[in-house]
Amino acid sequence: MPLSDFLSMSKSGGYSEEAEDDDGVIAISVPTGEGPITVTLSRRQFTHLLAAAGLTAMLPETALASEALPEAVVRSTAGLSGADYRQLLAAHQNGHRLLDPRSHIVSLRHTLRDIDHVREGAGTATRRDLRQVQGEYAEHLSWLYRECGDIASCRRWADQATAWALEGGDTSMAAYMMVRKASLALDAGDSTTAVELATAVGSASWTVPPVLYGVAKAYEARGHALDGTVAAAQLDEATELITGGRSEGDPAYLRFFAADFADVQRATCYVDAGIPSRAVTILQSKVTSLPVSNHRDRAVHLVRLGAAHAADRVPDAAAFAALGSLSEARRVSSEHVLAELAQLDATLTARWPTQPQVRQFHEALTETRVT
Template sequence: MGQPRKELTPERSPLHLWGAELRAWRDRRGLSLARMGQLIRYNPSYLARIERGERKPPRELAEAADRKLNASGALTRLWDLIDDKPNAVRRPDDVANLHGHVANARQVIAEMPDFHGESEEAGMLVPCRAQDGRIIFVTLPRRTFLSGMGLGAVAAVTAGPSVAAQPRTLALPDMNPAEHFRQLRTALIDNDNLLGPLRVIPTVESQINAMQQLRQGLRGADARDLLHVQTQYAEFCGWLYHDAGDFRSAQYWTDRALEWSYATGHPETTTYILARKSQLAGDMRDAMQAVDLAEAALAQARPNSRLGAIAATYAAYGHALSGDATASQRTFEEAHEMLTQLDEDPTSPWGAWMDPSYVEVHRARGLAALGDHKAAAAGFRTAITALPPGYHRDRGVYLARESTAYAGASEPEQAAKVGAEALSIAAATGSARIMTELTRLDTQLERWQKVPAVAEFRQTFDSFIAHQA
């Protein structure tokens, strides 16, 4: 029997946090230290000391691990926070301190039930202003992020009690349990649209836990019905983590939803979740995975269905990410064609929001990925105009993407104006998708920093993000 794993101490220093992050990514990919050593050509014993925070990794090791673990730059960005005294204990005001201070922030207190199997070191990316003025992303443990550190605190959600403060309820009297959870899910979706994910995640996770407990006492159709609702909650939980910027937890919950969907025998649910996995892959800029998953969903979707149009839309964006403009535009047109011949299924809970403007939002993203920024900005503006009033957070995402498109088209004043509007929504919702786009905007606008509107935006944005001590 092997020796028990040494407990890591990511709260001790940036070096220890980096080691814990390396282990978390390695565990996620199912790699032993020996296999990891083979992949990046480092001794496993040396890697073990790095994971324990006993050695500072060379930058080339961080970059190699990032590539082999498909960590999207998280390990390299976090490496930038390791100082020349790697074993120094964090100062109380260090931005990487897990219980520290973030400038201009109020803490968001969120109860996090111990439920799913993700490592506690699993991280969420938080924008941080480095000492040399660059914006870097710091990966902080999921629990820390949701208890107030990082973007959750920077967002300083504005008013009202947290959704997490609601009591956990296993069932309501005189109501079918599945129906109770369906009604609650509708209310939680409304909360997410208005307030963003950080207030909603704890309640969603606790309700999944409650459903699992209830199903132990149910049999037959009631148990299957409740499992179907549980699947819908898991997909929603994946979406919330997706919007919060925690892609690994998003993958975890979306994978659980896919697994449970097969058990329910609802092929439409499985199709939708495959499409969502494609959307997540696209946001992680994995073009091949985005196309493959979308095409799998498209193959399963009913002809002339909303789900087919959704899958085609995500496939088209994946083609744009890969640089294939012809395939991208052709597939966007296919999505529009499906919508014109739509065979509506009023009983379907999936994709009721799907319409031509949603296709155009993704076409605009595709145009931006392909370098046609002026057309992308126009596309986002059209989509924003068509948004229903309740889609507060989505409006912020589209505004942020519009602002980066204006910057790409060398229109800095308009970019700064639109970016400021998006920033106010980011502050209210805590959406990492908005903040990620605005971080790109801040970098894009640097060459126009003498333009008054640009200087004002960058100063305001700077006050919203953490700063390296």
């Protein structure tokens, strides 16, 4: 399939859907010695506090990885440079677990409109750079919508990211959006589309960063695993590229793809291809080595571990892992993980409906869905 078939271009600079209301507030529960207190912030106040790393002080258990923006520019996000906007985006990315995804979405879309205003009076070079920045924001919005379980919006923002990236000359981001769509195809069990998209990344005439090519190879292998084949050579190549193909010029978003990602993709391939015992060993190791603050990653690893135990016909272990994943998924408001848990619940309740641990997980998941 030609590369152009996978790229959705937009003829306008507008957004792919109506913007949310900016007048709402964000409520943050802050732990104290006397118990939690609730702090409310406007959307703009939240953006400023996040940019200034102020949430680190409020929530000491979770620190933002990025440095604070200069104090002089924290008063308003309008009028920042491309580097400043990227730094603000990094703060959102590294602090994604601090708030539910929709709170980040509203703040990021507000900043996108600020960038639009800056571009209106800027020169050609600045407009081009800011268009690239907008592509990076759209990419993260696509991921956040996936976390919300809103796949239609996830796809629309992936298309918007592609359009802005190509307009700004960022072919790596455009290729990355093809990888994003390959991931969505895998979620839907569409092995053919996933393999086509992943293969297209490798055959692109653009220069694709080795790490990104490694991610594409991992997703290609997962597509084959859905058809019952463990593509060991592709998985090995993916691991080598992801762990050893980094350079200083890599796009910032590739920092989230490391050895743990490659290992989890390999484990997922083993489950999909019917070799779950190998996956259990990998995933147990990954869960025990995660930092305490990595709630979303733990949720993902545990639901995959639960699926591996279920495929290996160990229902109590599967349900126990699923309960742990459910606790973490609630904490980070990940509808994406909850959807995987629902699939696991369907498997467990169909095969082992009378197992006490299975019933406990089913009741806990049902309560979560109701509330």
